[in-house]
Amino acid sequence: MYDFSKQISSFHTDYVRLSNPQRADMKRRRDINLTRIENGLSELEKPAFKDTINQGGYAQKTMTQPPEADEESRYDIDLGVVFETDDALGPRTSRNWVRDAIARKATNMKNDPVTKKKCVRVVYSDGYQCDFPVFRRRWTDVGWKYELSAGDEWIDSDPRAMNAWIELQVSAKSPEMSGSYQLRRVIRLGKFFSKTHAARLNLSFPGGLVATALFIEAYTSDDGRDDRSFRETLRSLSQRSKYSPVYANGFQVSDDKDVERIGRLIDQATSSLEALDALDDDASDDKKARGAWRKTFKHSFFAEPVKEEAKAAMALETKSAVGAGLAVPFLASAAAAALSDAERTERMESAVKSRQSSGEGGKPWSS
Amino acid sequence: MVKLTPEPQVPGGLFADFSAAVAEHQPELAVTTWKDCVVLAGNLVVSGPDGPFDAYQIQVAIPPGFPWQEPVVFETAGRIPKIADRHVFEDNENCCLGVWEEWLFKSPDQSASSFLTGPLHDYFLSQCWYEATSEWPFGDRSHGSLGVLEGFCELLGIAVDRQQAVSHLKLLARENIKGHVACPCRSGKRLRNCHIAKFTELREWMLPFMAKRMLDRIQE
Numbered sequence: 001m002y003d004f005s006k007q008i009s010s011f012h013t014d015y016v017r018l019s020n021p022q023r024a025d026m027k028r029r030r031d032i033n034l035t036r037i038e039n040g041l042s043e044l045e046k047p048a049f050k051d052t053i054n055q056g057g058y059a060q061k062t063m064t065q066p067p068e069a070d071e072e073s074r075y076d077i078d079l080g081v082v083f084e085t086d087d088a089l090g091p092r093t094s095r096n097w098v099r100d101a102i103a104r105k106a107t108n109m110k111n112d113p114v115t116k117k118k119c120v121r122v123v124y125s126d127g128y129q130c131d132f133p134v135f136r137r138r139w140t141d142v143g144w145k146y147e148l149s150a151g152d153e154w155i156d157s158d159p160r161a162m163n164a165w166i167e168l169q170v171s172a173k174s175p176e177m178s179g180s181y182q183l184r185r186v187i188r189l190g191k192f193f194s195k196t197h198a199a200r201l202n203l204s205f206p207g208g209l210v211a212t213a214l215f216i217e218a219y220t221s222d223d224g225r226d227d228r229s230f231r232e233t234l235r236s237l238s239q240r241s242k243y244s245p246v247y248a249n250g251f252q253v254s255d256d257k258d259v260e261r262i263g264r265l266i267d268q269a270t271s272s273l274e275a276l277d278a279l280d281d282d283a284s285d286d287k288k289a290r291g292a293w294r295k296t297f298k299h300s301f302f303a304e305p306v307k308e309e310a311k312a313a314m315a316l317e318t319k320s321a322v323g324a325g326l327a328v329p330f331l332a333s334a335a336a337a338a339l340s341d342a343e344r345t346e347r348m349e350s351a352v353k354s355r356q357s358s359g360e361g362g363k364p365w366s367s
Numbered sequence: 368m369v370k371l372t373p374e375p376q377v378p379g380g381l382f383a384d385f386s387a388a389v390a391e392h393q394p395e396l397a398v399t400t401w402k403d404c405v406v407l408a409g410n411l412v413v414s415g416p417d418g419p420f421d422a423y424q425i426q427v428a429i430p431p432g433f434p435w436q437e438p439v440v441f442e443t444a445g446r447i448p449k450i451a452d453r454h455v456f457e458d459n460e461n462c463c464l465g466v467w468e469e470w471l472f473k474s475p476d477q478s479a480s481s482f483l484t485g486p487l488h489d490y491f492l493s494q495c496w497y498e499a500t501s502e503w504p505f506g507d508r509s510h511g512s513l514g515v516l517e518g519f520c521e522l523l524g525i526a527v528d529r530q531q532a533v534s535h536l537k538l539l540a541r542e543n544i545k546g547h548v549a550c551p552c553r554s555g556k557r558l559r560n561c562h563i564a565k566f567t568e569l570r571e572w573m574l575p576f577m578a579k580r581m582l583d584r585i586q587e
């Protein structure tokens with residue numbers, strides 16, 4: 001196969017993986033939400049939560065940037081909120097506490113927070129979606145035991161075990177490489193691939209844990225060649241049945257609604273493989289490789305170099321314009337996003353004080 | 368207060384002026400043109416004496432009549448709810464930085480730099496603060512025409528009273544202020560025997576063209 005590993009690696013770094021400022025932004029949002037829940041519960045005179053558990057792509061470090069054609073789409077945050085068993089009431093009531101606490105404190109939500117079967121969901125006006133699963137915990141001889149509020153039941157759950165299982169898969173299955181693990185990169189490329197085609201076709205594809213588990217299942221390692229590893233992972237995927245349930249850490253994580261979604265991902269993998277397999281031809285060159293990978297990821301990163309240069313020049317004008325600004329080497333906005341909450345608050349307070357003392361701070365108005 | 372004269376304040380050209388100001392104060396904004404307007408788009412970095420701490424994605428259209436014409440500002444990432452309580456016009460979803468004439472009079476100059484570091488930055492600094500505290504750090508104006516009236520009355524140094532503001536501005540809109548007219552304070556005295564000193568001082572910086580403009584605005 002024509003070696004395009006360097007380009008795939010750059011693509012992963014610049015357009016697929018979340019940058020540190022983006023991760024910092026996620027952390028900031030997560031913390032804001034936590035404070036909202038904490039204050040809201042207190043104002044509602046409900047019991048305080050005792051612990052939180054990071055879940056999902058953020059915890060598993062498999063979050064990806066939005067696909068090129070769907071830059072408005074943002075990332076989801078999953079954060080488990082844990083009450084003591086003695087404090088929690090019924091599963092539905094406990095979820096409603098969290099919903100009411102958020103509704104009380106948040107101002108920029110697109111819709112009111114909703115109690116879903118297994119979480120409280122908040123969609124913010126800027127596209128972020130936060131899911132808050134609600135747990136209760138009690139201390140047992142073997143440590144904390146967690147139960148998830150699901151519908152009208154409390155069901156046994158070990159939220160941290162899934163993160164640990166994924167971490168173990170990533171470290172055990174990836175070839176020895178310094179830096180990062182290949183499986184994690186392949187999961188990210190896979191999730192990006194799934195999101196890209198979902199946006200292109202305006203259809204649902206597997207996401208979240210189902211996508212992660214599918215790419216773990218199909219992963220084929222290839223030391224030093226992420227391009228070949230990803231192609232062979234797509235091949236394994238294309239050979240599975242959409243009806244086979246997807247498992248993670250011994251639990252089935254897919255359900256009936258995922259069958260068609262998995263089917264679409266399999267079809268897309270098959271179609272991309274046709275293009276990528278052509279790169280086995282000895283006559284392959286950079287141009288053909290770009291074409292095949294562009295077909296796979298539908299991204300202008302793989303456009304012809306001339307166009308890319310022109311784009312880069314244009315991007316320089318519009319990069320900050322669209323506010324992407326996230327892959328740029330150093331930007332004040334990126335530095336700001338990477339601040340801790342305490343640093344941010346300190347700087348904000350000094351900015352406000354400085355304007356207040358100058359007596360020049362403008363008073364906003366509206367019609 | 369600053370004495371404003373009707374001549375354009377940016378004779379060197381808006382594009383050059385904003386390009387230089389952006390490079391100095393907000394380098395993450397791109398400066399382009401669209402029709403007659405200069406357009407700024409990108410990240411507006413919010414900062415203070417200790418450095419940057421936040422950023423908003425914005426687009427600003429600077430009309431050719433700047434500074435007399437007010438720029439139109441949009442927050443484009445949807446972070447600020449598009450509601451009046453967050454000082455966003457609900458019709459077009461553009462940000463309302465403040466009562467424009469207040470800035471015109473209070474700013475030491477009406478340059479692109481002063482706009483970027485003054486009302487534009489203050490608005491997003493206020494939004495950051497509001498997100499954290501639900502309070503406006505520098506206060507805010509009432510919604511609608513009352514907010515404009517509040518701003519004008521503050522400039523005129525009177526209590527918020529539409530009739531008083533109108534009579535003050537009508538007098539200030541005249542080319543010559545004569546002492547025999549009735550004082551706008553409604554004391555029943557002639558101006559020369561009442562608030563002449565105040566109007567002499569107001570006339571120092573509020574020329575008739577601005578008073579007319581403000582009068583038109585509150586009589587709309």
